[in-house]
């Protein structure tokens with residue numbers, strides 16, 4: 383099959399057309415003074431291939447003529463990918479033991495979620511028994527993932543790489559401060575093209591950043607692989623780089639086409655020339671490079687080294703040739719107002735007559751497409767925000783909607799009853815004991831008034847209370863029936879509060895005359911009556927003991943009279959006697 387060559391431009395002095403074979407290539411040269419991007423853009427257009435370029439810097443003006451496609455990123459956590467990430471971060475090959483740790487962690491994730499992998503890393507770091515090397519690796523990975531993951535979540539990546547004809551622009555401007563994220567996207571795209579596409583050119587910008595010499599970068603592995611294997615499917619890498627310092631040398635060795643533009647710094651020129659894997663006779667000399675003008679490059683391949691004027695895509699053949707022949711200066715191509723290349727191109731009558739309407743249509747189509755994409759992007763963002771808000775509301779709803787702590791009266795009462803003191807829980811069923819305690823408690827709090835109490839309680843309690851009333855009344859009526867002498871003696875006995883001989887009582891209550899004779903006999907009889915009423919006690923030696931309180935207690939205690947009630951009745955009886 384005949385290789386479709388790509389026109390580069392015209393040879394200086396001879397004006398011969400210069401072509402290159404499709405291959406991996408590098409364009410070097412000083413910013414704005416060489417014309418690297420113009421060269422690449424022109425080559426892409428003339429190759430008629432699909433190409434992917436990345437916009438990585440804010441305000442980058444190059445490659446504006448393509449179609450912006452959504453960034454593609456394939457979320458992965460398979461061990462090969464993670465190993466690459468680790469080796470990129472620690473910049474050395476993993477030892478087999480640490481590699482097995484990473485493989486094991488990766489395998490726990492299902493292979494397609496960096497976020498899941500991060501969780502595994504977090505978990506693993508919690509384990510106390512980690513050797514220092516593993517801890518270092520995982521801590522590095524954790525830190526790296528903490529940087530990239532939130533950013534990767536923040537935009538809607540396309541899960542499928544869909545390329546249009548011509549220039550496909552992947553805009554990574556918004557990650558211009560996050561080269562890690564840019565690297566992940568670029569490496570993802572590079573791998574996808576390698577595995578799934580044919581005839582695609584990938585332009586790698588700022589190679590010192592994505593193919594760094596001293597640091598690791600996930601892109602490096604992907605690009606190395608792409609350079610090694612891509613050519614078999616006519617997939618090529620084109621590198622845009624000012625010079626070769628700080629660029630990894632390994633992939634450079636595989637590159638066969640070098641397009642060397644103007645450089646001003648001698649060491650950098652030397653450095654660039656040193657990297658070219660060609661015999662020295664095929665290489666230009668440093669002073670050659672340092673005397674180049676805008677748009678003029680040395681093409682260095684295995685076969686030849688040709689000083690060439692690179693034809694910009696916006697310039698016609700004849701004028702390009704004139705520039706190569708020295709008949710037209712590059713500076714003369716610029717409009718005095720420093721119009722952009724597009725505007726210069728539009729000024730060309732040939733171009734205008736060739737396809738003015740098509741150009742117009744294409745431009746408006748492109749704008750339309752961009753507008754639609756922007757609109758989609760805008761609405762996607764809104765969609766995402768809406769989703770976040772919805773999620774928040776769902777959470778709030780869930781919290782609010784949690785089942786309330788139901789008030790179970792039975793359980794509550796049970797708990798309260800358990801806390802109430804019980805007199806003999808072992809012998810009585812807990813419930814009845816509790817009831818009794820409550821009743822007692824309630825009664826003790828009610829104001830008591832002997833004789834006039836009205837008890838509104840449960841029937842059984844009421845009956846008990848009735849008996850209590852009866853007993854109280856009984857003893858009170860006994861006391862009421864005592865004559866004055868008996869009452870006087872009873873009072874004296876009660877106040878004496880200890881046992882006494884009858885004579886002593888009679889003497890103290892009624893004087894000496896009462897201690898003998900009929901008065902004594904009469905009083906002795908009265909004492910006997912009181913003894914029979916059990917309001918005093920008389921022992922075998924005729925000693926008299928106070929017994930009123932005991933009697934009251936005996937009578938009413940059986941009806942569950944409290945000590946307070948007993949005291950009340952006792953006082954009441956004493957009052958009766960004072961009357």
Ligand SMILES: Nc1ncnc2c1ncn2[C@@H]1O[C@H](COP(=O)(O)OP(=O)(O)OP(=O)(O)O)[C@@H](O)[C@H]1O
Pocket residue numbers: 411412413414415416417418419420421444676677678691692693694712715722723
């Ligand atoms: N072959 C050419 N003929 C005429 N003008 C050119 C040519 N190449 C580039 N220019 C002009 O030179 C300027 C810089 O070109 P370009 O953007 O391609 O440079 P660059 O090397 O990519 O710069 P940078 O490193 O900043 O990206 C542009 O205005 C462009 O129109």
Ligand SMILES: [Mg+2]
Pocket residue numbers: 418419420444
């Ligand atoms: Mg450029």
